[in-house]
Amino acid sequence: xxxxxxxxxxxxxxxxxxxxxxxxxxxxxxxxxxxxxxxxxxxxxxxxxxxxxxxxxxxx
Amino acid sequence: xxxxxxxxxxxxxxxxxxxxxxxxxxxxxxxxxxxxxxxxxxxxxxxxxxxxxxxxxxxxxxxxxxxxxxxxxxxxxxxxxxxxxxxxxxxxxxxxxxxxxxxxxxxxxxxxxxxxxxxxxxxxxxxxxxxxxxxxxxxxxxxxxxxxxxxxxxxxxxxxxxxxxxxxxxxxxxxxxxxxxxxxxxxxxxxxxxxxxxxxxxxxxxxxxxxxxxxxxxxxxxxxxxxxxxxxxxxxxxxxxxxxxxxxxxxxxxxxxxxxxxxxxxxxxxxxxxxxxxxxxxxxxxx
Numbered sequence: 001x002x003x004x005x006x007x008x009x010x011x012x013x014x015x016x017x018x019x020x021x022x023x024x025x026x027x028x029x030x031x032x033x034x035x036x037x038x039x040x041x042x043x044x045x046x047x048x049x050x051x052x053x054x055x056x057x058x059x060x
Numbered sequence: 061x062x063x064x065x066x067x068x069x070x071x072x073x074x075x076x077x078x079x080x081x082x083x084x085x086x087x088x089x090x091x092x093x094x095x096x097x098x099x100x101x102x103x104x105x106x107x108x109x110x111x112x113x114x115x116x117x118x119x120x121x122x123x124x125x126x127x128x129x130x131x132x133x134x135x136x137x138x139x140x141x142x143x144x145x146x147x148x149x150x151x152x153x154x155x156x157x158x159x160x161x162x163x164x165x166x167x168x169x170x171x172x173x174x175x176x177x178x179x180x181x182x183x184x185x186x187x188x189x190x191x192x193x194x195x196x197x198x199x200x201x202x203x204x205x206x207x208x209x210x211x212x213x214x215x216x217x218x219x220x221x222x223x224x225x226x227x228x229x230x231x232x233x234x235x236x237x238x239x240x241x242x243x244x245x246x247x248x249x250x251x252x253x254x255x256x257x258x259x260x261x262x263x264x265x266x267x268x269x270x271x272x273x274x275x276x277x278x279x280x281x282x283x284x285x286x287x288x289x290x291x292x293x294x295x296x297x298x299x300x301x302x303x304x305x306x307x308x309x310x311x312x313x314x315x316x317x318x319x320x321x322x323x324x325x326x327x328x329x330x331x332x333x334x335x336x337x338x339x340x341x342x343x344x345x346x347x
Binding site for chain 1: 109128339
């Protein structure tokens, strides 16, 4: 079938699908990074491996 | 009518061209996300938690949007996402230039400086290696890794342009269109497989599965549409003329000298224009 082509402004449906593509892509990227052995180590990159600093004056 | 068929051709060419480039760009970043994060960091625009999260998420967004364009599914929305990303990249490069920074754009890094790192299925590796030995490639001094990379890129380019040169006014089975989608889906699956580096037996099993799927798909299509749907003349013409041109473009983008400053902006704008065209002139039945 030959696609019918005409100029038109993208509607709300296109915007919603675009948002869905961004969310799906971000989830895929983060998921692949998580399972990949060459991925970014988020624990280190986000500083989650550092022990929490005790509040000033707190008892050990 | 002629105008409509030209528009349909342009639509196909833009869709496949931009989609393919974005899948390539995503594959390069997925192969080495840490390097991409370093590249993003050089711009000095993103800090804190957004830097690693963005470096992990952007290749995924590029991959999904690129595949949507290639497969013709929600292509207007995907072109909108790609336009947004390109505007972001252009803005980032402009900001870096305003700070007098000379940065490599970190956009395409599929091969880096090592062509042997180019992702290829093991059976393709073996087949090209066998041809190389048989033809006496070692004695001629040809680089096997470079040869392999060229062969794969040229084959993909030929498949891509065989599709775009299909006369859109003739209702016919979308044989090449579906075949290309399958080839690229398999190739993308392989790139992801290599990038994630799972256990050896998983890689081996998936390779066999991908090969069997490709053969089954091809056999089913030939059974349904017959040999008449294979247009050898167009295929050969594209192989001789458009294939090498497309390869040169890809080679320069992926492994050539780094594009800095205005070069990057000019290239991004040249991809942004077709992407915007797709957003506003995409088929009416596509979101």
